[in-house]
Amino acid sequence: MASYYTIFIKKMKNNIIYIFCALFMQNIIAQKPQTPTPSEIYFKIEKLNVLASAMYIAAHPDDENTRLITYLTHHDKAYTNYLSLTRGNGGQNLISNELGTDLGIIRTNELWNARNIDGGKQFFSTADDFGFSKHPKEAFEKWDKHLLLKQMVYMIRKEQPDVIVNRFDHRTEETTHGHHTASAQLSKLTFTLANDKNYKDLSQENTEMWQPKRLFFNVSWFFFGSKQAFDKADKSKYIPLNIGVFYNQLGKNNQEIASLSRSQHQSQGFGDISSRGEEIDYVELVDGDAIKGSNLFEGVDTSWNRIKGGNNIQPLVTQLINEYDFKDPSKSTNLLTKIYVEIDKLPETIWKTRKQNEVKELIKNCAGLFLDITTNEPYTTPNENVDVKVEVANRSNQNIVIKDVIINNQKIIVGKSLADQDVYYDYFQTKFTNQDYTNFKFIDNFNDFKNQFNLTKKNEIGIQVNDVYLSYTLPIQYHYKDVVKGEIYKPFHVVPAISVRFNQSTYITNNNQNQKIEVTTDNYSKENIKGFLSIINSKNEEVYQKEITLNESEKNNTITINKNFLNGTYQAHFKQNTNTYNNEIKWVDYSHIPLNYYLKDSETKVVSFNKSVLKKSKIGYIVGAGDEIPQVLKDVGYNVDFINLETVKAEDLSKYETIIVGIRAFNTESSLKTKNKLLFDYVKNGGTVIVQYQTNVPLKTEEIAPYKIKIGRTRITDENAVVNFINPNETVLNKPFKITQENFKNWVQEQGLYYADDFAGEFQPVFTSHDFDEKETNGALLIAKHGKGHYIYTGLSFFRQLPSGNTGALELFINLIELKNE
Secondary structure: OOEEEEEEEEOOOOOOOOOOOOOOOOOOOOOOOOOOOHHHHHHHHHHOOOOOEEEEEEOOOOOOOHHHHHHHHHHOOOEEEEEEOOOOOOOOOOOOOOOOHHHHHHHHHHHHHHHHHHOOEEEEOOOOOOOOOOOHHHHHHHOOHHHHHHHHHHHHHHHOOOEEEEOOOOOOOOOOOHHHHHHHHHHHHHHHHOOOOOOOOOOOOOOOOOOOOEEEEEEOHHHHOOHHHHHHOOOOOOEEEEOOOEEOOOOEEHHHHHHHHHOOOHHHOOOOOOOOOOOEEEEEEEEEOOOOOOOOOOOOOOOHHHOOOHHHOHHHHHHHHHHOOOOOHHHHHHHHHHHHHHHHOOOOOHHHHHHHHHHHHHHHHHOOOEEEEEEOOOEEOOOOOEEEEEEEEOOOOOOEEEEEEEEOOEEEEEEEEEOOOEEEEEEEEEOOOHHHOOOOOOOOOHHHHHHOOOOOOOOEEEEEEOOEEEEEEOOOEEEEEEOOOEEEEEEOEEOOOEEEEEOOOEEEEEOOOOEEEEEEEEEOOOOOEEEEEEEEEOOOOEEEEEEEEEOOOOOOEEEEEEEOOOOEEEEEEEEEOOEEEOEEEEEEOOOOOOOEEEEEEOEEEEEEEOHHHOOOOEEEEEOOOOOOHHHHHHHHOOEEEEOOOOOOOHHHHOOOOEEEEOOOHHHHOOOHHHHHHHHHHHHHOOOEEEEOOOOOOOOOOOOOOOOOEEEOOOOEOOOOOOEEEOOOOOHHHOOOOOOOHHHHOOOOOOOEOOOEEEEOOOEEEOEEEOOOOOOOEOOOEEEEEEOOEEEEEEOEOHHHHOOOOOHHHHHHHHHHHHOOOO
16 A cells, blocks of 8 residues: 655644645544543543443333433443344334335444433344334244343453343333343343353353342333323332433533433434433342442442552542643643553453543543544445545644554554644555445344454554554545535445346236336446346246446446246346346435445345236325335336325315325324315215324324224234134125235234224224234224225234235235225
8 A cells, every 4th residue: 555645734823824635535433523622521531530330231222211321421420331132123114114124224323323422332132123022932932042141141241341221121021022021031141140150151262250230120100101100109119310410511411411312213203302400210129239329339349449550540540630621631641641551551451441442532632633534435346446545633732643554454654743733644545355345234143243342443543642652443434525514424335346236126017927127237336347137036047138338337227127027036146257246235324324335135026916906096195104015006007196295185185096094194294183184085975095004102193083093002913823804705805806814924024013902883893813822803904984985994014015025915905995885
């Protein structure tokens, strides 16, 4: 790697500034390097004097109590981890129609955002979020319980928490989400196992036994059903924590910081309002030593005396606190470097590592150091040259020496001295390989789990302050100017040269007639690429091939293939010489999280379907939280229009033969407070309305139907649950398709959710079903005659089944669409 020029900027005495335009780039959390205020630095210095550690454990992103995590990190100044067993990929999404892996990436990044605000550290296990479960037994049927125990034991031994806090109660089987209870049960087991010398975790290293002091359950009012019920509950066994703390140096109280953290969970609709004043949070001791007061770390030596040789550090940190100059934090730099050297003399412990890292960050903060590694390209492909810019700005009276720089694991000796207000630029050229792809990966094995604890050092800036060498790891970031927003930092990515994708995940053919299938290729490289686009069936047979040339950086090159594709799955390949590309580069791009991508198999499903049975043609669709059903209906042969609730009038609805209300529309669309009456009148005049599942809170209006209906939280989590038809001769079960038990086979994730628990007599339930060892429920599909038409509510998870190509579910949904007054 060659450095080809270096430039310095120095603020001169005559105020002349020499300016040079720069390049730029990124990796994980994209943001401009920040310099904290003197008060924020002092807050960090105070934390340097506390050696306390906590771990918070729950099942999903957004399960965590950000108020308590903020309290632990700010009031107690404890090093605090949050272990979310899953990435939340089995849940629903309020901000788009992306589910599964895409949703898991969104929620993972929302968690990272939240921890950046509340001060915690974020970790995950290999557990998959497969959707709602009613019992921990069901969770453990799909999770490897013993593997998770070994992971959690490893984490406790590795992170050595003094206290562990469970979000959920290990004793509440069958009263809450099975994942929730399972997380608490696993935590209770690992509390003891972590100190059992006979218990082996999966690591190859000799992990040190560790016994946390206490295990708590974080009690909350929602476990009691309402705040009123909790106010009346006996709290004598609970430990109260006044989390309404105001942090003078930060200008915020605990709840204000926590609400900012909580509001990062946008995909779950958890935007939060901050509060002020006294607020009590409760914990219950589950295991470990009892405490007399409200100090969760009671009996734990959280001073420097807890580690050998720490008594030499304590007076230096006290001196640092007492002598700190809010007007000039750089005066603390000399003492901080001395503390760093003294900590370096201590024996290797987790606290030595943590506190050295804290001191290193404080030296950077107090010296006002600006460290940056950037590029002016958003991405690159393997074996392409990338220009990378390194910038270091010394904004203190300290003499800083830039010793070396590591770019992409390649070290360059620099040896440049920076005086007060000096700025150093250096440009380097590097190449990446396909081993450096920056695609998001789920944790699916123990090595992935372990790697969370080990930062892979690829890009570093090494400096020397007072003869002390300090190395700072930074991501490469993409840096550019937006004419509206100004300076922008985004992640820099290394991507494959070619992305290939089917434009739809499922194609519906009309009884094996010719089907138009679209395949799109994207060229991310800086050269023209010539190759062959191939379609491969499930027998690994090539059923189509075409030679195409992709110009450099050409995107959205779409090929339309019109032929008879038999039922089955197909893969798209782009072959160039010895390289074969069979993945889509699937970008996950939202304004509130960093830009991510993952490599998705380029695969589609072809499903044969008899379209001749359709009698209706014009469908209106009211979009809610977003789903893919409209595209499926278009493929089937319907004309689907999206209805604009803001402008729609009664006469606009009359042209539709059926109107479908998307998932959660009554939760997201305020216009339905009044426009719901238009739907009722439309049905009264002979139309059919299908309302898909809505959550019971918060509803924009309770009037989601012309008759009384109360949505509960009842769901059938067994996707293969047997259904019992109440009236097999009912029209909706016979026209145009005969609906049988076969229609309910091969469903994905669940049968349905948010069923109606109570409804007026005008609604007729179509069938009953139940999960194992539960009573029958009949609120999954309700049909009411209203005037000349039909009003339907269904909690069946059509939004998952139809995009996956489940013809049984599609036949039932079409029967609902085709329903009319006979």
